Amino acid sequence: MPRTADVVVIGGGIHGCSTALHLALRGLKPVLIEKDYAGRHASGVNAGGVRQLARDHAEIPLSVSSMEIWERIEDLVGDDCGFESHGTVLVAESDEELAGFRARVDDLRLKGFTHEELIGRAELRRLVPAVSEHCPGGVVSRRDGAADPFRATQAFRRRAVEQGAEMIEGVTVTGLARNGNVWRVETSDGSIEAPKVVNAAGAWADRIAAMLGEPVPLTVVAPMLMVTSRLPAFIQPVVILRGRKLSFKQLGNGTVVIGGGHLATPYRDRNETVLDWEKLAISARTVWELFPVMRQATIVRAWAGIEAYMADGIPVVGPSATSEGVFHQFGFSTHGFQLGPGTGAVVAELVATESTNVPIADLAITRFKA
Structure with a gap:
């Protein structure tokens, strides 16, 4: 029998780990699947800039809301993540x-x-x-300021587990299909069924989107x-x-x-x-x-x-346009570290309530439809 969850999060960067934490804080049971280990790629090896400065207009509201989380990061994850605010x-x-x-x-x-x-x-x-x-x-x-990227990603991972999230590392997603009213996520270590799925797979997210009939210029x-x-x-x-x-x-x-x-x-x-x-x-x-x-x-x-x-240099954040219960969170185009805490909170809110007060319409995957 496949294991079950409330939400399957695909990808263990800071975005996936933040989403898992915020889902758990809302009382849901998320399972996060990471093909390597949390922070293996972009989230763990970037420059650590925590900046609102010089962002595309479409992502400024998300950046501003994320900065509010960075300023109380230790209260959220139990670690200051090396965050210092010198502008x-x-x-x-x-x-x-x-x-x-x-x-x-x-x-x-x-x-x-x-x-x-x-x-x-x-x-x-x-x-x-x-x-x-x-x-x-x-x-x-x-x-604005800077933080330690690998330390921050691990802090989100650790606190998510403390709050009830399950982390499965070293496992690859091989398939994704609707099975009745739930999604069946096929992995190299068996199947997981959940009514909701979050695609936070970073540089591999286009492959997950393609499984849903949503090709993107990544x-x-x-x-x-x-x-x-x-x-x-x-x-x-x-x-x-x-x-x-x-x-x-x-x-x-x-x-x-x-x-x-x-x-x-x-x-x-x-x-x-x-x-x-x-x-x-x-x-x-x-x-x-x-x-x-x-x-x-x-x-x-x-x-x-x-x-x-992404082709336009800004991320994809929001619900799938083809598949009910799937939410995208990827393509941060070399400037996603600062957005991680806030995007995780927004996506968890979307999963739980199907709405958010943070304006993200311009980040929808439908902008690539043509």
Whole structure:
């Protein structure tokens, strides 16, 4: 006989683990299936940025609601997850770029969002004293920060189990079909039946969607990161660029994590990535030019994790358009870590009540129907 659950969650990243926890907090019995182990890919190996800054308009409400959870994360999961809130600064490297930032901030204000604040040269230098003199200003989101991604994912996993969720790791979903009024999820370790299913399978989520007749334009990518040797403390906010690819933050131990979007080559069926050292050198050169203090640092390690990237760069969140009782939560396009706590809460609310007050209509899978 197949085992049963109230909800089957497919995928053990921070999104799946957050959803399992919030389902359990609502009194439901979720079973989470993860083909590797929780946090094996995107959720455990990203740069750890917890930012509302520079997001697509469609995902800002979800980001804002998620930030409220991050600010009380220890109350929720029993671990502060290494979360520190020193803000995120988007640095402009020219007056023309700063003018573009000004137009965006003004537009956000008209839409009722006030978390992005335009700053000039003096405030930029106050927040990021080590930045190059040629930078005329930027944008800051002062509540933003960073956390430890693997630690956070494990904290959600641990608290979900404490609240009654079941975690099954090292097991692959092989089939998904309606069986009466329940879904039968076939796995490499037998079947599980549940009336509701959540597709949080990350870079493999398009395969789950295809089982439901919902093909999506998902690309598999592998953002690269580097970490340096230890340096004296010189920066607190997370720094990002838009003209050139860069995310940049110093950890408490003095090491500096460098990312920003340069990609390795992913092989998702082998769970492997191959780094592109020429592109990593471009990241290193950007840091060299923007932060002279970094010119004496050495690179200690580089890595990449496998992630899903949607054609329009924003995630799929909401109910399936073809299959009653199925909910999608994937495609976070290299910026999903901050969204994990809030998206888990929203999807659990959808599963339990079939509605949510967080505006997510623009994230629906139906946008790819044409």
